[in-house]
Amino acid sequence: MKFIIAIIKPFKLDEVREALSNLGVAGMTVSEVKGFGRQKGQTEIYRGAEYTTNMLPKVKLEIAASDELAPRIIEVIQQTASTEAIGDGKIFVIDLASATRIRTGETGEPAL
Amino acid sequence: MIRKMISGVVGTGLVLGFASTAFAQAAMIKAPTAAQQVAMINKGDTAWLLVSSAFVLMMSVPGLALFYGGLVRTKNMLSVLMQVFMIVSVCGLLWATVGYSMAFTTGFTSSLTPYIGGFSKALMRGIDGTTAATTFSNNVYVPELAYFVFQMTFAMITPALIIGSFAERIKFTPLMVFVVLWSILVYYPIAHMVWYWAGPDFLPDSPNEAGLLNHWGALDFAGGTVVHINAGIAGMVGCLMIGKRLGFGKDNTPPHSLTLTMVGASLLWVGWFGFNAGSNLEANGVTAVAFVNTMLATCAAAVSWAVVEQIVHAKPSTLGAASGAVAGLVAVTPASGYAAPMTALVLGLVVSPICFFFVTTVKNKFKYDDTLDVFGVHCVGGITGALGTAIVASPALGGQGVIDYTRFPAVPMQGYSIASQLMIQLEAVTITLVWSGVISALLYFAIDKTLGLRPTEEAEREGLDINEHGERAYNY
Numbered sequence: 001m002k003f004i005i006a007i008i009k010p011f012k013l014d015e016v017r018e019a020l021s022n023l024g025v026a027g028m029t030v031s032e033v034k035g036f037g038r039q040k041g042q043t044e045i046y047r048g049a050e051y052t053t054n055m056l057p058k059v060k061l062e063i064a065a066s067d068e069l070a071p072r073i074i075e076v077i078q079q080t081a082s083t084e085a086i087g088d089g090k091i092f093v094i095d096l097a098s099a100t101r102i103r104t105g106e107t108g109e110p111a112l
Numbered sequence: 113m114i115r116k117m118i119s120g121v122v123g124t125g126l127v128l129g130f131a132s133t134a135f136a137q138a139a140m141i142k143a144p145t146a147a148q149q150v151a152m153i154n155k156g157d158t159a160w161l162l163v164s165s166a167f168v169l170m171m172s173v174p175g176l177a178l179f180y181g182g183l184v185r186t187k188n189m190l191s192v193l194m195q196v197f198m199i200v201s202v203c204g205l206l207w208a209t210v211g212y213s214m215a216f217t218t219g220f221t222s223s224l225t226p227y228i229g230g231f232s233k234a235l236m237r238g239i240d241g242t243t244a245a246t247t248f249s250n251n252v253y254v255p256e257l258a259y260f261v262f263q264m265t266f267a268m269i270t271p272a273l274i275i276g277s278f279a280e281r282i283k284f285t286p287l288m289v290f291v292v293l294w295s296i297l298v299y300y301p302i303a304h305m306v307w308y309w310a311g312p313d314f315l316p317d318s319p320n321e322a323g324l325l326n327h328w329g330a331l332d333f334a335g336g337t338v339v340h341i342n343a344g345i346a347g348m349v350g351c352l353m354i355g356k357r358l359g360f361g362k363d364n365t366p367p368h369s370l371t372l373t374m375v376g377a378s379l380l381w382v383g384w385f386g387f388n389a390g391s392n393l394e395a396n397g398v399t400a401v402a403f404v405n406t407m408l409a410t411c412a413a414a415v416s417w418a419v420v421e422q423i424v425h426a427k428p429s430t431l432g433a434a435s436g437a438v439a440g441l442v443a444v445t446p447a448s449g450y451a452a453p454m455t456a457l458v459l460g461l462v463v464s465p466i467c468f469f470f471v472t473t474v475k476n477k478f479k480y481d482d483t484l485d486v487f488g489v490h491c492v493g494g495i496t497g498a499l500g501t502a503i504v505a506s507p508a509l510g511g512q513g514v515i516d517y518t519r520f521p522a523v524p525m526q527g528y529s530i531a532s533q534l535m536i537q538l539e540a541v542t543i544t545l546v547w548s549g550v551i552s553a554l555l556y557f558a559i560d561k562t563l564g565l566r567p568t569e570e571a572e573r574e575g576l577d578i579n580e581h582g583e584r585a586y587n588y
Binding site for chain 1: 485
C-alpha cells in the first residue's frame with residue numbers, strides 16, 4: 001500500500017477530485033494548508049505599510065491506495081493539477097505500513 | 113475692537129438667508145426676550161437639527177468604530193469597538209453634567225469668557241423644552257435641547273477619533289480617565305473659543321461676548337479645528353508618548369477586515385451630512401450648500417487617492433478609497449458652508465495627495481506608529497481644510513464670504529481678503545495645535561505615571577480583547 005500526499009493549487013481541487021473519482025478512488029482527506037516553495041509570495045500594501053506574504057495558500061490531498069492504483073493516481077493528479085506554471089505543487093509517496101477500518105476492524109487493502 | 117465678527121460654526125448669512133431677513137426687517141426684534149425667542153423657533157429647523165444629531169451619532173457608533181475596528185488585528189477588534197462605544201457614552205454624561213455649560217455659556221468673569229464658559233448651565237440647569245438657542249440668522253432660534261444634543265454628538269466623536277493613533281496598545285480604564293480630563297481641559301475650551309458667541313441678535317450690544325477665535329473671525333463651519341486638528345494632534349502626541357506596538361516594523365499587522373472598514377467609512381460619509389450640513393443649525397440654502405460641498409469634496413478625494421495609488425502602486429486599493437473619502441470629509445468640514453461646490457471639489461482633489469504623502473512617506477521616514485493614521489488623515493486633512501477655507505470662502509471664487517454680525521441686522525462683510533483670512537486661520541490652527549498638544553502631553557504623562565497607559569507585554573501580545581475585556585470578537 002502507498003500513502004500519497006499531494007500539494008496543489010486550491011482552484012484545481014474540484015478538477016482533481018473528479019478525475020480521481022473516475023479512476024475509482026473511493027476516498028481522500030483534504031486540508032487547506034500554507035507553505036512556500038519556489039513560487040514567490042505576494043505583496044500586500046495597506047496605506048503606507050507593505051507586507052510580503054511568504055506563505056501561500058495551497059490544498060493538501062492525502063490518499064491511501066493499493067500498490068497497483070498508486071502510479072495511476074499520481075499520473076492523474078500530475079496531469080490534472082498542472083497549469084505549467086511555477087507553484088503548481090508537489091506529489092509525495094510513502095509506503096503505508098498498515099490500514100484499519102475502524103467500523104469493522106478490517107485491515108490491509110480491504111480497509112482502504 | 114472687533115476685526116470681524118463671524119460665527120464659528122457658521123459664518124452664514126448666505127444670499128438666501130438674507131433675502132428672508134431683509135423681507136422681515138421691519139418686524140426684526142433686537143435682543144428678543146426668552147418668550148419671543150421661543151416664538152421664533154421653526155419646525156423645519158428643529159426637525160433638521162434633531163435628525164442631524166442622530167446622523168452624527170451614527171458617525172461614531174457604528175461608523176468610526178467599524179472603520180477603526182476593521183483596521184486592527186482580530187485580537188484587538190473588541191477593544192476598539194468598546195473604546196469608541198464607551199467614549200460616546202461617557203462623553204454624553206459629561207456633556208450633560210458640565211460640558212455644555214463649559215462650552216456654551218459666558219465665563220465666570222468677563223476676562224475668562226474668551227477661553228472657557230462657566231457652570232451656570234451645569235447639570236442642565238435652566239435648559240428645558242421652553243428655552244431657545246441662537247442660530248446664524250437674526251430672529252431665528254432653535255430649541256436649546258436640540259442644540260444641546262447636536263453639540264453633544266460632536267463632543268462624543270472627537271475624543272473617539274484620538275484612539276486610532278495608539279490602537280492595539282492601551283489599557284481601557286486609564287484611557288477613559290484620559291478622555292474625561294481631555295474633554296474638560298481641551299475639548300470644551302477649544303469648542304468655546306471657536307463656537308461660543310452671543311448670537312446675531314445680541315452681539316451688536318455685547319461685542320465681547322464670544323470665544324477668542326470666534327472673536328478673531330476664524331472660520332470653522334463644522335469643526336475642522338475643534339474636532340479634527342484637535343483630535344489629530346492629541347492622537348499624534350499619544351502615539352509618540354505611548355510608543356510603538358510590539359513588533360512594529362517586524363510583524364505583519366494587516367487589517368483584519370477591510371469589509372468592516374469599508375462599511376464604517378461609508379457610514380461616516382452618510383453621517384457626515386448631519387455633521388456639516390447640520391452645523392448650519394437651520395434648514396435653508398446654506399444647509400444645501402454645505403450638503404453639496406460635502407458630497408463633491410468627498411467624491412473628489414476618494415477619486416484622487418485612488419488615482420495616486422494607481423500611479424504609485426499600480427493598484428488602487430479599497431483602504432485607499434476609504435481613506436481618501438475620509439480625508440475629503442475632514443478637509444471640507446471647516447469649509448462646507450463657505451465654499452462653492454466647484455471649489456469644494458478642488459479642495460477634495462488636493463487633500464488626498466497631501467494625506468497620502470503623510471501616511472506613506474512621512475510616516476515611514478520618521479517611523480512613528482500612528483496605527484490608524486489619525487494624524488495623517490485627521491490632523492493633516494484638517495489643517496489643509498482650515499487653511500483652504502480662507503481661499504474657498506472668498507466671494508471672488510464664488511464662496512459665501514463672511515457676515516458682519518456686529519450690525520443689526522447682520523450684513524455681508526465688504527472687502528474679503530484671502531491673505532488676512534489665511535493669517536487668522538493659521539493663528540487658529542496654531543492655537544489648537546499648541547493647546548491640545550501640550551495639555552494632551554501633560555495628561556498622558558500624568559496618567560502613565562499613576563495608572564499606567566500600556567498593558568503588559570504579555571497582554572499586548574495576546575491581545576487586548578481577552579485581557580482587557582475578557583471576550584473574543586470572533587468565536588468560530
